[in-house]
Amino acid sequence: TQLLEQSPQFLSIQEGENLTVYCNSSSVFSSLQWYRQEPGEGPVLLVTVVTGGEVKKLKRLTFQFGDARKDSSLHITAAQPGDTGLYLCAGARNNQGGKLIFGQGTELSVKP
Amino acid sequence: EAGVTQFPSHSVIEKGQTVTLRCDPISGHDNLYWYRRVMGKEIKFLLHFVKESKQDESGMPNNRFLAERTGGTYSTLKVQPAELEDSGVYFCASSRLQGSNTEAFFGQGTRLTVV
Numbered sequence: 452t453q454l455l456e457q458s459p460q461f462l463s464i465q466e467g468e469n470l471t472v473y474c475n476s477s478s479v480f481s482s483l484q485w486y487r488q489e490p491g492e493g494p495v496l497l498v499t500v501v502t503g504g505e506v507k508k509l510k511r512l513t514f515q516f517g518d519a520r521k522d523s524s525l526h527i528t529a530a531q532p533g534d535t536g537l538y539l540c541a542g543a544r545n546n547q548g549g550k551l552i553f554g555q556g557t558e559l560s561v562k563p
Numbered sequence: 564e565a566g567v568t569q570f571p572s573h574s575v576i577e578k579g580q581t582v583t584l585r586c587d588p589i590s591g592h593d594n595l596y597w598y599r600r601v602m603g604k605e606i607k608f609l610l611h612f613v614k615e616s617k618q619d620e621s622g623m624p625n626n627r628f629l630a631e632r633t634g635g636t637y638s639t640l641k642v643q644p645a646e647l648e649d650s651g652v653y654f655c656a657s658s659r660l661q662g663s664n665t666e667a668f669f670g671q672g673t674r675l676t677v678v
Binding site: 455457480481482486491492493494495496499501539541543544545547548549550551552553554555556 | 567572594596598604605606607608611613618619654656658660661662663664665666667668669670671672
């Protein structure tokens with residue numbers, strides 16, 4: 452059972468374009484984390500959102516947690532080739548010891 | 564400060580053999596997690612140690628997998644005997660705390676191929 456549906460799974464765009472990655476669930480999470488993973492490396496945390504409706508910005512990246520805390524999105528403005536990589540969303544619930552439930556990931560390729 | 568390190572980075576073994584993966588967490592991190600990603604699937608939780616104790620092993624696939632964390636420092640994950648479906652990338656992560664808002668630091672992973 453896939454608890455976190457992440458879409459799209461693959462995205463290839465030109466430098467300068469905008470994009471949005473979605474992470475959806477029918478279940479409520481206490482927090483939603485976004486990671487970026489480079490080839491041969493482990494996931495690296497970008498941001499954690501914990502409040503329904505919360506918006507966080509990290510340079511050209513904007514992260515939003517849905518009001519009901521069941522979904523999240525990552526928006527990248529004016530994508531750069533350096534943004535290329537695998538983006539992962541992961542949800543956590545209170546009283547589960549920090550266990551993370553991951554989405555399938557979005558493989559982003561930004562072409563110059 | 565050294566990050567989470569995993570050894571080996573790659574392992575190719577034959578079906579039926581035994582393999583042991585090692586994870587060294589960040590010093591002072593009581594919480595240690597094992598995850599696995601099989602090809603085409605999402606990263607899935609295997610188990611969680613708090614110091615040397617297994618707090619949650621609900622994700623362990625079957626009794627061919629044995630995880631230990633003697634002394635509450637490094638951890639090992641042994642697969643015996645390995646099957647083809649055990650192939651994948653095994654990640655270890657550690658954190659100082661265990662709340663839902665806690666940052667976990669991941670190792671680079673061990674890519675296991677069972678042939």
